[in-house]
Amino acid sequence: MSSIQQKSMNAVDLTQKTFFLMSGASRGIGRTMAIECAAKMATGSVIVLIARSTAGLEETKAQILAKNPSNVTVFLLTLDLTRPSADQISSAIFDATLSERNLDEFKLAMIVHNVGSIGDVKRYAKDFSDIDELHDYYAVNVFSVVALNSEFMKRFDVQTRRLIVNITSKCSLVPFKSLTMYCSGKAAREMYFRTLALEEAERDPTLTVLNYAPGPVQTEMTHEIENNAVAFDVRAIFKGLREERTILQPIETTIKFLKVIETGDYVSGAHIDYYDN
Ligand SMILES: NC(=O)c1ccc[n+]([C@@H]2O[C@H](COP(=O)([O-])OP(=O)(O)OC[C@H]3O[C@@H](n4cnc5c(N)ncnc54)[C@H](OP(=O)(O)O)[C@@H]3O)[C@@H](O)[C@H]2O)c1
Incomplete structure (x- = not known):
């Protein structure tokens, strides 16, 4: 099979009957992506x-309902992903929403791992000695993501076309001063999804994995960096982006995201950035 055929196979059609799960959907990028996908x-x-x-x-x-009043059913799950129990991951999320439904009805199953926290930006890398703090950080940003993803794959198997999206960051590839926890968490999380894509590529043609880096976006997360990063040069970068209006709005990165997933012009597991052509 040529790489062109492989790439086009990654396109998804959101106008089908879809199961869609978005973590971190209460504000920021996740809210806008959920609204526009829905x-x-x-x-x-x-x-x-x-x-x-x-x-x-x-x-x-x-x-969501204001834009698509009759078509979709929306379930809300108020959950702290710091330490969700196995039961919360496996039953609350899917049994609560799918027990009455036949999974085969869905033509597309899509999960967007958008949850994210910036960690403590007021300290340098040498100053993280609190093991509980570290556990909690990686629990939200890595462990619960892996567990939730595994549950998704258990529920939706090869019979359903599936798209798994990890909202990643340039910080998964490049270190930034003050963003110790964030950079290391994003790197670990992205490597999980790259490994998953590699393992499944040969045996599972109905699965696509995308690591999407949304670019610098005006949200609570970037506000925190601009105001509290211990490294003043990093604060200045984000201040400059905001003042020069080069920081993106959630809708701008969402439009690009939709183009990426609907075109499918990437190899499963790839890291695609907002600024990529
Ligand atoms: N903004 C950027 O420039 C930028 C750049 C690259 C990548 N990203 C990535 O994009 C994603 C969204 O970021 P954002 O900028 O939109 O940030 P945000 O406005 O801070 O939103 C983060 C979302 O994650 C949820 N969340 C945080 N901790 C949680 C927890 N313990 N349990 C459950 N949910 C939790 C928040 O909801 P609750 O507080 O209600 O729980 C919120 O919905 C993140 O993965 C981030 O790393 C952002």
């Missing part, structure tokens, strides 16, 4: 939104 979906589609803030999730749901 706007395309066919009748009978199911959307699961996860975050800690019920109010934030309710607002995302309201905006």
Whole structure:
């Protein structure tokens, strides 16, 4: 099979009946991506939104239903992904939403691992000695992502076309001062998805894995870096992006994201950045 054929096989059609799960959907990039993806979906589609803030999730749901009032059913799951129990991962997320439904009805199953936290940006790498703090950070940003993804793959097997998206960052590839936890967590998380893509590529043609780096986007996360990063040159980068209006808005990166997944012009497991052509 040529690489061109392989690449086009990665395109997804969001206008089908879709099962869609978005973590970190209560604000920022996750909210906008969920709204814009849901706007395309066919009748009978199911959307699961996860975050800690019920109010934030309710607002995302309201905006989804305002754009696509009759087609989709939206389930909200208020959950702290720091230490979800195995039961919360395996039953609450999927049994609660799918027990009454036949999984085969879905033509597309898509999960977007968007949850993310920046960690403590007020310290340098040499100053992280609190093991509980480290556990909690990697639990949200790596461990729960891996566990949730594995549950998704258990539920949806080769009979369903599946797209797995990891919202990654340039920080998975390049170190930034003050962003110790964030850079190391993003690197570990992306390598998990690259390994998954490699393992499944030969035996599972219905699965596509994408690591999408959204570029610098104006959200609470970048606000925190600009205001609190211990390294002043890093603060200045983000201040400059905001003042020069070169920082992106969530809708801009979402439009690019939709183009990437609907075109499918990448090899499964690839790292695709907002600024890539
Ligand atoms: N903004 C950027 O410039 C940028 C650049 C590259 C990559 N990214 C990535 O894009 C993704 C979204 O970031 P964002 O900028 O939109 O950040 P954000 O506004 O801070 O949103 C983060 C989301 O994650 C959720 N979350 C955080 N901790 C959680 C926890 N313990 N349990 C459950 N949910 C939790 C938050 O919801 P609750 O607080 O309600 O739980 C929120 O919905 C992240 O993976 C981030 O690393 C962002």
